[in-house]
Amino acid sequence: MFDFEFQNPTRIVFGKNSVAKLDALVPADARVLVLFGGSSAERTGTLAEVRAALGKRERREFGGIEPNPTYETLMRAVELVRAEKLNFLLAVGGGSVIDGTKFVAAAAGFEGDPWRILETFGGAVTSALPFGTVLTLPATGSEMNHNAVVTRASTHTKAFFANPLVFPKFSVLDPTKTYTLPSNQLANGVVDAFVHVVEQYLTYPVEGLVQDRFAEGLLRTLIEVGPKAVLEPRVDYDTRANLMWSATMALNGVIAAGVPQDWATHLVGHELTALYGIDHARTLAIILPAMLGLRRDAKRAKLLQFAARVWDITDGGEDERIDQAIEKTRTFFESLGVKTHLSDYNIGADAIDGLVAKLEEQGLTKLGERQDVTPTIARRVYEASL
Numbered sequence: 001m002f003d004f005e006f007q008n009p010t011r012i013v014f015g016k017n018s019v020a021k022l023d024a025l026v027p028a029d030a031r032v033l034v035l036f037g038g039s040s041a042e043r044t045g046t047l048a049e050v051r052a053a054l055g056k057r058e059r060r061e062f063g064g065i066e067p068n069p070t071y072e073t074l075m076r077a078v079e080l081v082r083a084e085k086l087n088f089l090l091a092v093g094g095g096s097v098i099d100g101t102k103f104v105a106a107a108a109g110f111e112g113d114p115w116r117i118l119e120t121f122g123g124a125v126t127s128a129l130p131f132g133t134v135l136t137l138p139a140t141g142s143e144m145n146h147n148a149v150v151t152r153a154s155t156h157t158k159a160f161f162a163n164p165l166v167f168p169k170f171s172v173l174d175p176t177k178t179y180t181l182p183s184n185q186l187a188n189g190v191v192d193a194f195v196h197v198v199e200q201y202l203t204y205p206v207e208g209l210v211q212d213r214f215a216e217g218l219l220r221t222l223i224e225v226g227p228k229a230v231l232e233p234r235v236d237y238d239t240r241a242n243l244m245w246s247a248t249m250a251l252n253g254v255i256a257a258g259v260p261q262d263w264a265t266h267l268v269g270h271e272l273t274a275l276y277g278i279d280h281a282r283t284l285a286i287i288l289p290a291m292l293g294l295r296r297d298a299k300r301a302k303l304l305q306f307a308a309r310v311w312d313i314t315d316g317g318e319d320e321r322i323d324q325a326i327e328k329t330r331t332f333f334e335s336l337g338v339k340t341h342l343s344d345y346n347i348g349a350d351a352i353d354g355l356v357a358k359l360e361e362q363g364l365t366k367l368g369e370r371q372d373v374t375p376t377i378a379r380r381v382y383e384a385s386l
Contacts, residue, residue: 143248
C-alpha cells in the first residue's frame with residue numbers, strides 16, 4: 001500500500017426530512033446564494049423546503065446551471081455574488097450544480113482571470129467561499145469531495161479542477177429526493193458511481209486489502225440496487241438510500257487512499273460530452289469496456305480479481321474470465337437502458353480525429369495509472385467503442 005494522508009471535512013446529514021436541518025447548518029448571519037439547475041427543484045418542492053429552512057436569512061437565487069455546467073453561466077453567478085456581497089453558497093441539485101457551486105466559491109474572490117482556476121487544475125485557488133449542498137441526484141460524489149468539472153462552451157473545453165478549499169462544509173442527503181427522478185437520470189447515477197469505483201480499483205495490486213474490499217462491496221451493492229432503483233416502479237426507500245450512499249462513498253477519497261488511480265476513461269469520455277453533448281455517465285459506459293479490453297495486460301491481476309470477487313467468475317482461462325467480466329459490465333450498463341457504443345449515438349469513425357485532437361490540445365497525452373494511455377491508445381479506444 002502507498003503512503004497517504006486522508007482528510008474529509010464534509011459533514012453528512014443523511015435521512016428523511018433532513019432539509020429542515022439547514023437552519024442549524026447555515027450560519028444565522030449568512031448572506032446566501034442558492035444555486036440550482038432547472039425547474040425540477042421548484043416543481044418537486046425542494047426549493048420551497050430550502051427557503052423555509054433558511055428562514056429570515058438574506059437570500060438570493062441563481063438557477064439555470066446546466067447538466068454540464070458552463071463557465072459562461074457560472075461567471076454570471078460569480079458576478080451576482082460579488083455585486084450583492086454574498087458570503088455563503090448553497091447548491092441544490094446533483095453533481096453538475098455542486099461542481100458549478102465549487103467553481104463559484106473559488107472564483108468569487110479570485111484575483112485575475114478565473115479561467116486560471118481550470119488552467120491550473122485548481123492549483124491557483126488560495127481562498128473560497130464556504131458552501132453546503134442539498135443533494136437531489138446520487139451520481140458524482142461531488143457532495144463529499146473537492147473535485148469539479150466545468151465546460152467552456154465557447155471552446156468546447158471540458159476542464160477539471162480540485163482543491164481542498166472547495167470541500168462542502170456539509171451535505172444534506174435525503175433519499176426521498178430521488179423519488180421524482182426519471183429512470184434515465186437514476187441509470188446515469190448508477191453508471192457514474194460504478195465507474196468512479198472502477199477507476200480507483202481496476203489498476204494494479206498494491207496490497208490495499210481494505211480499499212479493495214470496500215471497492216468490491218460498493219460495486220456489488222450498485223449491481224444489486226441499481227436495477228431496482230431504475231427498473232422497478234415501486235419506490236423503495238432502502239434501495240434509494242443505499243444507492244445514494246454508494247454514490248457518495250464511491251468518490252469521497254476513502255477507496256482512493258493509498259492505491260493507484262486511473263481516470264483515463266473519464267478524461268477520454270469527457271471529449272464526447274464536450275463535442276457531442278452526450279451525458280457524462282453515458283460516455284463512461286461507452287468508453288470503459290473498450291478501455292479495459294485494450295489495457296488488459298497492464299490490468300490483468302486486478303481484472304481477474306474483479307471477475308472473481310465482483311462477478312463470481314472463477315472458471316476458464318485468464319483471458320476468458322477477463323472477457324466475461326468486461327462483457328458482464330457492458331451487459332449491466334445495457335440492462336439499465338444505457339447504451340455502450342458510439343454508433344448508438346450516431347457517432348462514426350469520422351469523429352475520431354477530432355476527439356483525439358481535442359485530447360492533444362489539452363495536453364492529455366499521458367493518462368492512466370501508468371501514464372501509458374497516449375493519443376494512439378485513446379484512438380484505439382474510440383475505434384473499439386464504435
